[in-house]
Amino acid sequence: MSNAITARGLTRRFGSVVAVDDVDLDVPAQQIYGFLGPNGSGKSTTIRMMCGLLKPSAGRVTVLGHDALAEAETVRLKLGYMTQKFSLWDDLSVRENLDFMCSVYGLTGAERRARVAARTREYDLGEFAGRLAGTLSGGQRQRLALAAATLHEPQLLLLDEPTSAVDPQSRRDFWEKLFELVARGSTILVSTHYMDEAERCHRLAILDRGRVVVEGSPKQLAREIDASVVEVECMDLPAARKALAVEPAVLSIAQLGSRLHVLMKRSLAEPERHVERVLAGRCETAVIERVGATLEDVFVAATAPRDAAGGRDARAA
Amino acid sequence: MSWLRRMSAIASKETRQLLRDRVTFGLIIGIPAMQIMLFGYAINFDVRDLDAVVLDQARTSLSRQLVGDLAATQVMHIAWQADSGAEFDRIMERGDANIGVVILPDLERRLADGAAAVQIVVDGSQPSLENVAQGLAAMPMLRRPGTPPQAASSVAVRVAYNAEKRTAVQVVPALVGTILNITMVIFTAGAIVRERERGNLELLITTPVSRGQLMTGKLLPYILIGLVQTTLILLLGHTLFRVPIVGSLAELYAGAALFIAATLSLGLFISTITRTQFQAFQVAFMTMLPSILMSGFVFPFDGMPRVAQWIAQLLPLTHFVEIIRGIVLRGAHLWDMPVQLGKLGLFFVVMLTASVLRFHKRLD
Numbered sequence: 036m037s038n039a040i041t042a043r044g045l046t047r048r049f050g051s052v053v054a055v056d057d058v059d060l061d062v063p064a065q066q067i068y069g070f071l072g073p074n075g076s077g078k079s080t081t082i083r084m085m086c087g088l089l090k091p092s093a094g095r096v097t098v099l100g101h102d103a104l105a106e107a108e109t110v111r112l113k114l115g116y117m118t119q120k121f122s123l124w125d126d127l128s129v130r131e132n133l134d135f136m137c138s139v140y141g142l143t144g145a146e147r148r149a150r151v152a153a154r155t156r157e158y159d160l161g162e163f164a165g166r167l168a169g170t171l172s173g174g175q176r177q178r179l180a181l182a183a184a185t186l187h188e189p190q191l192l193l194l195d196e197p198t199s200a201v202d203p204q205s206r207r208d209f210w211e212k213l214f215e216l217v218a219r220g221s222t223i224l225v226s227t228h229y230m231d232e233a234e235r236c237h238r239l240a241i242l243d244r245g246r247v248v249v250e251g252s253p254k255q256l257a258r259e260i261d262a263s264v265v266e267v268e269c270m271d272l273p274a275a276r277k278a279l280a281v282e283p284a285v286l287s288i289a290q291l292g293s294r295l296h297v298l299m300k301r302s303l304a305e306p307e308r309h310v311e312r313v314l315a316g317r318c319e320t321a322v323i324e325r326v327g328a329t330l331e332d333v334f335v336a337a338t339a340p341r342d343a344a345g346g347r348d349a350r351a352a
Numbered sequence: 353m354s355w356l357r358r359m360s361a362i363a364s365k366e367t368r369q370l371l372r373d374r375v376t377f378g379l380i381i382g383i384p385a386m387q388i389m390l391f392g393y394a395i396n397f398d399v400r401d402l403d404a405v406v407l408d409q410a411r412t413s414l415s416r417q418l419v420g421d422l423a424a425t426q427v428m429h430i431a432w433q434a435d436s437g438a439e440f441d442r443i444m445e446r447g448d449a450n451i452g453v454v455i456l457p458d459l460e461r462r463l464a465d466g467a468a469a470v471q472i473v474v475d476g477s478q479p480s481l482e483n484v485a486q487g488l489a490a491m492p493m494l495r496r497p498g499t500p501p502q503a504a505s506s507v508a509v510r511v512a513y514n515a516e517k518r519t520a521v522q523v524v525p526a527l528v529g530t531i532l533n534i535t536m537v538i539f540t541a542g543a544i545v546r547e548r549e550r551g552n553l554e555l556l557i558t559t560p561v562s563r564g565q566l567m568t569g570k571l572l573p574y575i576l577i578g579l580v581q582t583t584l585i586l587l588l589g590h591t592l593f594r595v596p597i598v599g600s601l602a603e604l605y606a607g608a609a610l611f612i613a614a615t616l617s618l619g620l621f622i623s624t625i626t627r628t629q630f631q632a633f634q635v636a637f638m639t640m641l642p643s644i645l646m647s648g649f650v651f652p653f654d655g656m657p658r659v660a661q662w663i664a665q666l667l668p669l670t671h672f673v674e675i676i677r678g679i680v681l682r683g684a685h686l687w688d689m690p691v692q693l694g695k696l697g698l699f700f701v702v703m704l705t706a707s708v709l710r711f712h713k714r715l716d
Contacts, residue, residue, distance in 0.1 A: 053681050086558050088715045107713070111560050126372050127365065138361030139559045167372075305394035 039064040039191050040085060041223040044094030048082050054080040056245035057094070060273040062224055067217055069236030070226035071334060076242040078226040079119060082195050084278030085224070086116050099191055112140075115184035120194040120198075121176050129160050129179055132168055133186065140187035154182040158212070174205030181212060185221075192216065194225040194327055198232065210235055241337045248337040253330050260328040262336040263306040265319045269318035278317050284309060287335050296326075298336055358561050362569025366543070370573060384531045384581045387589045391527050404428035406442040410459035418470065422453060423694035427488060444473065451485065523678040524589040526649040528582055528608070529672040533615050535641050536578055540619030541636040542629050543570045544711065549629055557713040567707050571616045579605060599679035603686045607679065610696045611672040614690035617703035618668070624710040643669040671695045 042064035047055040055077040070078045076316045083089040084114060085098050087107025094101045098110045123132045133154060137147040157163050158178040158220050168179060177197060184192060194213075198206045210232065213223055225236070233239050233253065240250040249256055276295055278286050284306075286298040299306045307323045314321050328336075371377060406445075409414050423430050428451055434440035443449050452473035456462060462469035472485045489515055544566075547553040556566070582605065589595040597604070619636060626632040644650065647669035656664065664670040671692040678684035686693060 083715060088554065088558065088711070090714065090716055108560060110563075111558055115553065116558045118554050120549070120551045122551050122553075124369065124552055126366070126369050126549070131365075131368060133367045138560070139358055139561045139619070141357065141560070192430055332664055 037064055038062055040068075040096065040098050042081075042085075042096040044096065045081065045084060045091055045096050046093040047077075047084060047089060048092045048289055053245050055084070055091075058245075058247050060096075060240065060247065060250075062222065063107040065217060065223045066237035067223045067225060067231045067235070068212055069239030070224065070242055071228065071233040071239050072177075072226070072242030073228065073338065075244075076338075077297055078242055079195050080245075080319065082116075082193050082224070082226060083243075085193055085194050086114065087111065097167065099262055112187075113190045115187070115189035115192045117180050117184045117192070117194045117197050119199070121168075121180060123168050123180060123183055126167060128165050128167055129171070130164045131157075132179065133183060136183045136186050142187065150186050154186060156292040158182040165337055173200040174202060174208075177201050177205065181209070185216065190221060192221055192223045192225075194223065196226050196343070198227065230329075230334065232336075233331050235292070241334055243306060249333065256333045257328045257330060260333050261301050262298045262328065263301055263303060264328045264332055264333065265297045265299060265306050265310050266291075266324050266326050267297060267310060267314070267318075267321055268293060268324075269314070269321035271318055275314055275318045275321065279310065279312055282309075286339050287338075289335075296332075298339075355562075355565060359565040359569045359572075362561065362566055363572040366570055366575040370577075380535070380577055380581065381584065383535055384585045385588065387531045388524075388527060388585050388592070390408045391523065401429045402427060402451050403431040403449045404451045404453060405432035405440055405443045406430055406453045406455070407434040407437065408455045410455050412459060414463075415459050417457075417506055418455065419453065419694050422432040422488065423517040425488065429454075436472070450474065450550040478703065520542055523649070524595040525676045526673045527584070527589070528585045528650050529611065529669050530644055531585055532578055532581060532608070532612060534640055535581060536574060536612055536615040537619040537636045537639060538633065539574045539577070539620070540571060540616045541622040541626075544619060544623035545626055545629050545632045548627070557715075563708045563711050563713065567620055567704060567711065569594050571613070571620060571704075574611060574616050575612050578616070579609060580602045582608045582612075595680070597680050598683035599685070602675065604679045606677045607686055607693070609670070610670055610693065610700065611675070614668040614696050614703070617700050617707065620707040621703045621710065624707050643667045646670065648673045662671075665695070666699075668696055 038061045040060060042058055042060040045055055045060070046053070058077070058081060060081075070081070072078050072339040077151070079087060084091050085096055085103050087103050087110060089132065090104055099113050101110050103110055127135065129295070130151065133151045134147065137143070137150055142150055155164060158181065160175075160179060160182060161260070163175060163179075168176065177200070180195075181197070184194075184315055198209055201209070202250055206229075206352065214226070217223060227233055238250070238252050239256070240247045241256075242248070249261075251259070267275055267279075272290065272293065272295060276290070279288055279295070279297060284300045284303050286300060289296045290297075297310065303309055310323050311321070314323075406625050408419060416433050419430065422428060432449055434443060434452075440452060440454065444452050455472040456471070459469045472488060474485045544553070547556055561569075586595075586597065586604075590597060594695065618639065622632050622635045622639075626635055643661065645702065646656065646664040647667055648664070667702055674692050675686070675689055675696075678689055679686070
């Protein structure tokens with residue numbers, strides 16, 4: 036299957052700040068592709084370059100077979116975009132917003148009425164149809180924004196942190212809608228900073244400081260994580276944590292209930308033995324266990340600051 | 353066809369938002385109504401009951417009769433009787449009286465000699481009072497039996513401070529242009545930056561709407577609003593201030609529509625060179641003062657320095673003031689003023705083109 040989006044050497048600078056740094060991407064068609072990354076990692080800037088809203092400083096991005104910058108108008112007919120901030124009109128009603136978006140995509144008359152009616156039904160907007168968009172709740176606005184972005188049945192949906200202002204139930208419902216859209220043939224690129232959402236993507240790229248640090252399916256990423264994961268259970272967790280924190284081989288420590296979740300360098304041959312040695316004499320009753328990596332571990336390992344031996348910092352320097 | 357549909361989608365969205373914004377909608381009616389009342393009454397020539405101070409140095413039956421006659425005109429209301437020249441000056445200086453009457457001690461002898469015996473002093477800082485005084489001086493009340501025929505010159509008018517000269521009928525039609533100039537530029541100056549500030553622009557420019565459709569769609573609803581305002585000002589001017597409309601109404605509206613389009617395109621251009629509504633309004637105001645001062649609305653165009661005249665040529669209001677005065681007061685036809693129309697049209701085309709070229713469907 037061909038790619039919906041291809042980026043090569045995509046770079047964007049704002050003055051001296053490099054927001055997106057030499058990014059290569061291949062987003063397969065008819066899948067949900069995730070951008071996972073902290074704020075300021077370049078997710079929005081990359082998406083905006085795909086919409087033709089920002090001009091790349093270097094490199095190029097091809098969307099649905101067209102250059103995103105030179106052929107922006109062609110791309111825009113086939114593209115649905117949900118901005119990070121709600122960007123429909125607060126002082127228009129739900130129906131007026133949908134009518135307007137239909138009109139600008141060239142849908143008129145009976146066709147427009149049918150589309151608006153269909154989206155209103157699919158996204159449960161019927162009871163709010165006459166309400167001003169500015170008076171809707173976060174979840175309702177998000178449904179309206181997705182309904183508006185899909186009115187013209189775009190092949191590709193670009194969703195920039197669509198769930199950042201909604202409750203967990205609305206997020207679940209939202210993702211159900213995304214899978215329905217994919218089942219009907221759409222390609223979706225969604226940026227998020229929620230692990231559970233990233234987990235649901237077919238593929239994802241983890242972005243950090245403008246670079247793609249790892250890329251693949253969630254399972255593949257967890258399997259190929261550049262770290263070993265060890266969990267420690269003992270009487271004196273604070274003491275164990277203190278001892279492990281100063282170890283150069285330890286990448287990160289997080290407490291999960293009465294356990295410590297420890298990420299260690301993959302180069303370490305026997306991570307459990309290493310932890311045992313560190314804790315010897317401090318936590319007598321320690322239970323040390325090697326566990327499988329979660330996506331969060333992947334994220335932490337990929338974005339954690341590293342010492343000079345780490346690949347990324349060496350490149351950045 | 354689909355070009356028009358997208359453009360009208362923008363226009364109808366803009367109209368809906370405008371109608372929903374009650375305050376702005378109120379201002380569409382309120383601003384012109386308030387302005388015409390303020391300007392209209394301020395320049396009203398039907399002057400009545402001006403507070404006057406009288407210094408009667410003759411104190412004869414004739415002088416008292418003369419003061420009575422002046423009061424009977426109802427133009428002045430004798431509010432003060434001064435006992436000395438110093439008191440008279442003080443009352444005038446304080447502005448308690450706008451008009452003063454000085455009757456010289458040897459009134460009878462001066463009248464008999466045909467010399468000036470009565471002096472009317474007007475406060476020249478108040479426009480048009482001088483004309484009132486001239487009117488009073490020309491009144492035949494001083495031609496009493498037995499006075500020589502040249503007695504009309506027995507009243508001398510003195511303007512205390514320098515007065516500017518203008519007439520009411522010249523001002524009200526030009527006021528249509530001035531009010532439109534203020535409201536129209538403001539309307540479109542906010543049009544694009546408002547979408548940007550509210551966060552709608554990013555979505556709007558990711559749709560297939562073209563720059564031309566966006567600009568024309570943003571402009572169109574306000575042409576109608578401008579014509580509504582034109583009607584309102586003319587109606588008030590006609591009914592309240594009896595400004596005659598000599599020429600054709602249809603031609604007046606056609607000329608007004610062109611002027612409105614020109615000022616809207618200026619606002620639109622401002623909207624494309626600024627980043628916030630605050631900046632846009634600052635720039636809009638910057639263009640207004642020269643328009644008002646240099647268009648011939650306040651000062652006669654021919655009396656302005658050459659450089660000011662050149663600058664005034666760049667302002668749509670200058671040409672519209674000529675057009676509307678021509679139609680409303682002189683009964684001229686649009687085709688009598690092809691140069692002014694051409695300049696307005698050119699201004700519109702240049703500004704709209706500049707706005708379209710200046711605006712990019714990008715965020716950088």
